[in-house]
Amino acid sequence: MRAAEQEAIAAGTPGFTLMRRAAAAVAREAAAMAPHGARVAVLCGPGNNGGDGFVAAALLREAGYAVSVHLLGEAGRLKGDAAEAARLWAGPVEGPALPPAALLVDALFGIGLNRAPEGAAAAAIAAMNAHGAPILAVDVPSGLDADTGTAPGVAVQAARTVTFHTAKPGHLLLPGRDLCGALVVADIGLPETPGRLFRNATALWGPHWPRPRGHSHKYTRGACLVWSGPSLATGAARLSAMTALRAGAGIVTLAGDHAALTEHAAHVTAPLLRVAEMPAELLADPRLTACLIGPGAGVNPATLARVEQLLACDRALVLDADALTVLAGRPEALRRPHPTVLTPHEGEFRTLFGPLPGPKHERALAAARASGSVVILKGADTVIAAPDGRAAINDNAPPWLATAGSGDVLAGLVAGLLAQGMPAFEAACAAVFLHGAASTEAGPHLTAEDLPAALWPVLKRLYEAP
Ligand SMILES: NC(=O)C1=CN([C@@H]2O[C@H](COP(=O)(O)OP(=O)(O)OC[C@H]3O[C@@H](n4cnc5c(N)ncnc54)[C@H](O)[C@@H]3O)[C@@H](O)[C@H]2O)[C@@H](O)CC1
Numbered sequence: 089m090r091a092a093e094q095e096a097i098a099a100g101t102p103g104f105t106l107m108r109r110a111a112a113a114v115a116r117e118a119a120a121m122a123p124h125g126a127r128v129a130v131l132c133g134p135g136n137n138g139g140d141g142f143v144a145a146a147l148l149r150e151a152g153y154a155v156s157v158h159l160l161g162e163a164g165r166l167k168g169d170a171a172e173a174a175r176l177w178a179g180p181v182e183g184p185a186l187p188p189a190a191l192l193v194d195a196l197f198g199i200g201l202n203r204a205p206e207g208a209a210a211a212a213i214a215a216m217n218a219h220g221a222p223i224l225a226v227d228v229p230s231g232l233d234a235d236t237g238t239a240p241g242v243a244v245q246a247a248r249t250v251t252f253h254t255a256k257p258g259h260l261l262l263p264g265r266d267l268c269g270a271l272v273v274a275d276i277g278l279p280e281t282p283g284r285l286f287r288n289a290t291a292l293w294g295p296h297w298p299r300p301r302g303h304s305h306k307y308t309r310g311a312c313l314v315w316s317g318p319s320l321a322t323g324a325a326r327l328s329a330m331t332a333l334r335a336g337a338g339i340v341t342l343a344g345d346h347a348a349l350t351e352h353a354a355h356v357t358a359p360l361l362r363v364a365e366m367p368a369e370l371l372a373d374p375r376l377t378a379c380l381i382g383p384g385a386g387v388n389p390a391t392l393a394r395v396e397q398l399l400a401c402d403r404a405l406v407l408d409a410d411a412l413t414v415l416a417g418r419p420e421a422l423r424r425p426h427p428t429v430l431t432p433h434e435g436e437f438r439t440l441f442g443p444l445p446g447p448k449h450e451r452a453l454a455a456a457r458a459s460g461s462v463v464i465l466k467g468a469d470t471v472i473a474a475p476d477g478r479a480a481i482n483d484n485a486p487p488w489l490a491t492a493g494s495g496d497v498l499a500g501l502v503a504g505l506l507a508q509g510m511p512a513f514e515a516a517c518a519a520v521f522l523h524g525a526a527s528t529e530a531g532p533h534l535t536a537e538d539l540p541a542a543l544w545p546v547l548k549r550l551y552e553a554p
């Protein structure tokens with residue numbers, strides 16, 4: 089963000105012009121939240137976030153709102169664009185005590201927060217939260233660290249947050265995402281700067297989406313092997329296999345012992361069933377393009393031996409659940425010259441990689457580098473990280489996706505896309521995004537078994553997009 093701002097200023101757009109554009113977006117959102125003419129209290133801080141507040145206050149007053157401006161600190165100490173912004177505000181500048189109002193605008197701290205709010209700053213944040221009126225946060229809810237999604241102390245609980253140019257990690261990672269309320273990203277005319285950190289969206293992976301051609305047959309669409317858990321632990325692999333088919337893999341094979349396959353045979357029709365003791369028995373088939381092991385596998389030496397055999401093969405590979413746990417503390421064992429995607433939740437992640445420092449996207453990136461693999465670090469704010477330094481934060485998963493078996497569906501989705509030749513990072517991002525979209529499609533009270541069906545309309549819509 090700072091780089092984009094510098095580039096715009098160097099190219100001739102004054103910083104104050106950017107501030108005016110930002111403030112116009114704030115005023116627009118405020119007008120959408122408060123009835124015309126209502127009382128709006130704007131709380132400004134000592135930096136440019138406060139500057140946005142002053143300009144927005146002036147715009148709102150022009151538009152007919154009854155605006156009061158409250159400053160934390162002294163007006164005489166404002167500098168640069170913030171001082172110029174304060175001069176635009178012709179009305180009185182009051183202290184931080186808040187009057188009754190229909191809307192509060194939080195312009196205390198933005199991306200310049202550099203420590204936990206204390207004293208008067210902490211009191212001002214607490215007073216906003218206790219006020220009762222909805223809060224519109226300017227750029228970031230004050231007290232939230234935009235880089236990490238964490239709050240070092242007290243933070244504003246906003247109803248809506250309007251940020252500029254692009255969402256920052258703190259808007260997408262929890263608990264930051266919850267503190268923001270509804271997130272609005274306003275364009276302020278900054279140039280696109282090349283970045284390595286993304287908000288997960290169709291544009292990130294859409295260009296790599298595998299589309300079957302007229303002459304495709306089932307093997308050219310990719311063949312996927314899903315290793316099954318044993319008898320009475322087969323449901324997870326079945327969810328994965330059905331999802332891999334739905335993702336577009338031309339053919340999906342469930343493999344495992346005879347008792348396990350007998351259970352599968354009672355449930356599924358489209359997947360092939362192959363009795364095998366070890367994956368190597370099936371890897372001779374050159375048509376096989378991707379493998380998945382882990383769901384229901386069991387934490388035991390047999391699983392470890394199968395995982396090691398699959399790691400040694402030249403197919404794309406997804407390791408989930410128990411297949412990750414059997415490699416506890418050995419991320420280097422995952423290095424291989426073929427696409428590999430890991431799908432740990434926080435517990436499996438810690439078991440495999442140990443305790444890593446930093447915000448979620450940085451931990452996922454460190455793990456991706458250590459393992460040479462694409463890492464999907466799951467949670468309500470899933471992060472996808474690649475060994476080449478790219479990372480994406482996903483924010484489209486509704487809370488009802490937290491249900492037994494949803495991870496098996498995700499693993500199958502990744503495997504199905506890898507089987508079709510999609511590159512690993514893009515396949516992982518697509519799978520996480522579509523998983524979230526499918527659970528939104530299915531709605532509250534979904535079960536994991538609903539997801540492959542709910543994916544169908546979501547996937548069909550992908551083909552309708554221009
Ligand atoms: N970067 C950009 O391209 C643009 C930035 N704009 C605004 O400018 C903001 C960034 O401005 P600044 O860099 O001036 O930073 P902020 O205004 O976010 O905060 C910096 C000020 O707050 C003080 N401060 C930080 N943490 C504190 C704490 N815990 N307790 C007490 N004081 C604390 C600092 O000493 C400094 O005076 C953005 O969030 C955005 O609202 C917009 O005007 C549009 C363009």
Ligand SMILES: [K+]
Pocket residue numbers: 137194195196197198225226227228229230
């Ligand atoms: K703010």
